[in-house]
Amino acid sequence: MVEFKLLxxxxxxxxxxxxxxxxxxxxETPMFMPVGTQATVxxxxxxxxxxxxxxxxxxxxxxxWLRPGDEVVKLxxxxxxxxxxxxxxxxDSGGFQVFSLAKRKDITEExxxxxxxxxxxxxxxxxxxxxxxxxxxxSDIVMSFDECIGYPASYDYVKQSVERTLRWAKRGKxxxxxxxxxxxxxxQGGEYEDLRKFCAEELVKxxxxxxxxxxxxxxxxKKTQYKMVEYSTKYLPEDKIRYLMGVGDPIDIVENVxxxxxxxxxxxxxxxxxxxHALTKYGKINLKNAKYxxxxxxxxxxxxxxxxxxxxxxxxxxxxxxxxxxGARLLSIHNIRYLVHLMEELREAIKNDxxxxxxxxxxxxxxxxxxx
RNA sequence: GGAGGGAUAGCGAAGUGGUCAAACGCGGCAGACUGUAAAUCUGUUCCUUCGGGUUCUAUGGUUCAAAUCCAUAUCCCUCCA
Numbered sequence: 001m002v003e004f005k006l007l008x009x010x011x012x013x014x015x016x017x018x019x020x021x022x023x024x025x026x027x028e029t030p031m032f033m034p035v036g037t038q039a040t041v042x043x044x045x046x047x048x049x050x051x052x053x054x055x056x057x058x059x060x061x062x063x064x065w066l067r068p069g070d071e072v073v074k075l076x077x078x079x080x081x082x083x084x085x086x087x088x089x090x091x092d093s094g095g096f097q098v099f100s101l102a103k104r105k106d107i108t109e110e111x112x113x114x115x116x117x118x119x120x121x122x123x124x125x126x127x128x129x130x131x132x133x134x135x136x137x138x139s140d141i142v143m144s145f146d147e148c149i150g151y152p153a154s155y156d157y158v159k160q161s162v163e164r165t166l167r168w169a170k171r172g173k174x175x176x177x178x179x180x181x182x183x184x185x186x187x188q189g190g191e192y193e194d195l196r197k198f199c200a201e202e203l204v205k206x207x208x209x210x211x212x213x214x215x216x217x218x219x220x221x222k223k224t225q226y227k228m229v230e231y232s233t234k235y236l237p238e239d240k241i242r243y244l245m246g247v248g249d250p251i252d253i254v255e256n257v258x259x260x261x262x263x264x265x266x267x268x269x270x271x272x273x274x275x276x277h278a279l280t281k282y283g284k285i286n287l288k289n290a291k292y293x294x295x296x297x298x299x300x301x302x303x304x305x306x307x308x309x310x311x312x313x314x315x316x317x318x319x320x321x322x323x324x325x326x327g328a329r330l331l332s333i334h335n336i337r338y339l340v341h342l343m344e345e346l347r348e349a350i351k352n353d354x355x356x357x358x359x360x361x362x363x364x365x366x367x368x369x370x371x372x
Numbered sequence: 373g374g375a376g377g378g379a380u381a382g383c384g385a386a387g388u389g390g391u392c393a394a395a396c397g398c399g400g401c402a403g404a405c406u407g408u409a410a411a412u413c414u415g416u417u418c419c420u421u422c423g424g425g426u427u428c429u430a431u432g433g434u435u436c437a438a439a440u441c442c443a444u445a446u447c448c449c450u451c452c453a
Contacts, residue, residue, distance in 0.1 A: 275404090
């Protein structure tokens, strides 16, 4: 069972320091959660996930429902046993797939009709079904089934979508019986403050165990994203987890921690890794670039990850160029460790009430002196 | 010794008179990626002062026009002796 305790709020901002306890394990927030859509953080073993000091990982209802099937996972004894991970697991509801598979969707009051991406079968995912699947999967944190609205979207569309998302949240909560599971509601509302406020307040009335902020990282500019987050956290209770869904650009993490977000997830560290990119204190680098061919230094001298302790840029570049999977694995380890370490630094800054100074220094390092 | 087939950009390979600086793939160079239909996708890849210039093994020829037709040379492959 995941339990959250707010430890402090930073003196000058809304940044929060918190503690999650889970089966005798303790994790601090703000935290970054690596994504393991198909019950695996792509290329990493559970031991490696722990070695980079990641805590919660995220898996996906839609994908596991289709393959291998939530009943199979249940038979295996739940996700933790099935994938051999004893840390906390959060499952997304399938709501994002409504958005990303938009060409083949049909949203009705009942739920969303899909043509699945594996064999084209027609499927119906409903709020009740999503909760049931997540109960079968046996994740620790369950998401309500929502509609992730794209950007831009008209006020009228967002309004009716938010209202439906709220009805879906209620329906899901009504059937939720998860043992040792907690359930989050998802704040939508696009860029419109009154709709974000309305959505948040209605969800809070339903008393969820935590709250997600959705509808971000769908192509909006950074300023808009930060506003969406402000308009959401402002109306959420202090004592519950706030989870910003899908955001993982380092600067966005820093900015949104300042706006009161506790946990983040993003596919970017693992996807960037598979595409040959490494996150570093001094910005993102592309190891495919010719200039790294004979660079026999680690990705980052100050990084304590397995890749940086043992391998050079030139070697990892070679692996990526040769399409050897070990390269993607080393970069995934590094990129996740980079984000987890970023969170460690942010927590330290919150403890010292110096997060604004930290942000300024972060920007100078990451983007160089002439940023903005 | 005889008979046939071939040589196209870094590599492989289309093209067989004009619409060809030459399809496509690989390789190279760069870019994108945000609750993962993503180990994917996009751009670019003879030279250029952006006007143009020089290409399809080499040389010569036919033609208004040649990677494409003809002759010779060089190299490679297959089959028969």
